[in-house]
Amino acid sequence: MSSAPAFLNGEYLPLEECRVSVLDRGFIFGDGIYELITVYQNQPFYLAQHLDRLQRSLSEIKVVSPYSESEWKELITNLIQRSEDQDLAIYIQVTRGVAPRDHVYANNMTPTVFAMANKLPIVPKKFLEKGIELVTTTDTRWQRCDIKAISLLANILAKQEATEADAVETIMIRDDCALEGSASNLFLVRNGIVYTHPKDNLILPGITRDFTIELLEELGIECKQQHIPKDWLYSSDELWITSSTKEVLAATKIDQRLVADGKPGEVWRKTYNLYQQHKM
Ligand SMILES: Cc1ncc(COP(=O)(O)O)c(C=O)c1O
Secondary structure, eight states: OOOOOHHHHHHEEGGGGGGOOOBBBHHHHEOOEEEEEEETEEETTHHHHHHHHHHHHHHHTTTTOOOOOOHHHHHHHHHHOOOOOSSEEEEEEEEOOSSSOOSSTTTTTEEEEEEEEEEEEOHHHHHHHHHOEEEEEEEEOOSSSTTBBSOOHHHHHHHHHHHHTOOSSEEETTTEEEEEEEESSSEEETTTEEEOOOOOOOHHHHOOHHHHHHHHHTTTEEEEOOBBGGGGGOOSSSSEETTTTTTEEEEEETTTEESSSSOOHHHHHHHHHHHHHHOO
């Protein structure tokens, strides 16, 4: 299989030829941010929103964006053109750059920019037909989950709990609130109203979350952005997760208990169908 097209500090090259210094602060400290953009039929999906979030993540970690918006767009277009596939997941990572190891950083560092275009993983049919299984765990992440930081250790450990329980995703619980998944946002349906945690420092402001809220508006279904008590997870009519690669998936089991009748619900189906229409 040929290597994925990649970009490193101004150069386009095959993924396996990309090399960065071990003194890169991304490697040493996890000092950087990332973005993941899906591409359907060669068209980036919700690109402006992803680039806004990339810019916001950079500002929050006090790195000046190395590229303008049009340069980021050009980079993405070039990766799409170099790819064999038309449906892609474009990963972009910016770290603070290379320097002798020291917590303190200089303000004039040159950021490291890496990007790669991989084939978009297909959402398994059985996830759509039968729904997925979730587990819950205590959220051990920091207080700035709104930054799309590459330091993902707590998310990784949480996700592994799901994998080891034969589940797909782990829902983070903090102060008895269900916040989001280890790599997705959370939606819950209760008596015809859809709920999701408000945008604050405790969740990543998912682009798919915003898109799902727009879809619900279009469908005329009420969506409240408010705290979700943990015990609602076990008494909801529907539970969903959203992310760029998973789109919107219904969960039919959580912590080994059935969600309602254990089948993907009607509100999810309408939202999922509308999502697919917008992708075209
Ligand atoms: C912690 C977390 N929440 C939510 C999301 C979903 O974000 P998006 O819809 O932009 O893919 C992700 C995606 O990676 C994530 O890591």
